[in-house]
Amino acid sequence: MLIKVMDDYGCWPLWVRDSPGGTFENRDPADLGLTSSLVGRLAAWQRRYESMVDIADPNDSHEVSRAEDDAHAAEGRLLAARVVAELPYATVWYCQDLEPDSRQ
Helix, strand or coil: CEEEECCCCCCCCEEEECCCCCCCEEECHHHHCCCHHHHHHHHHHHHHHHHCCCCCCHHHCCCCCHHHHHHHHHHHHHHHHHHHHHCCCCEEEECCCCCCCCCC
């Protein structure tokens, strides 16, 4: 199982591929057997991402600073490590990092 921690608007922050050559599907972290604490942190991380842009009027959004972007990426990497700790059979990575061997 491959799990990509990736933020996107209107989605859960985990994208899962169950079989080699399969398609990544957006999955509710609660359905993967993660602790409620980690599910909550993933949800909070996703909400922060979605709050960075006003989807209804993107021109009304505040400019995201480099520090905000770096902090968000650091939290994404930390969350990926937490998912690995709770699902040791899965290969997990943060979307901005190199994807692991895609034959899995």
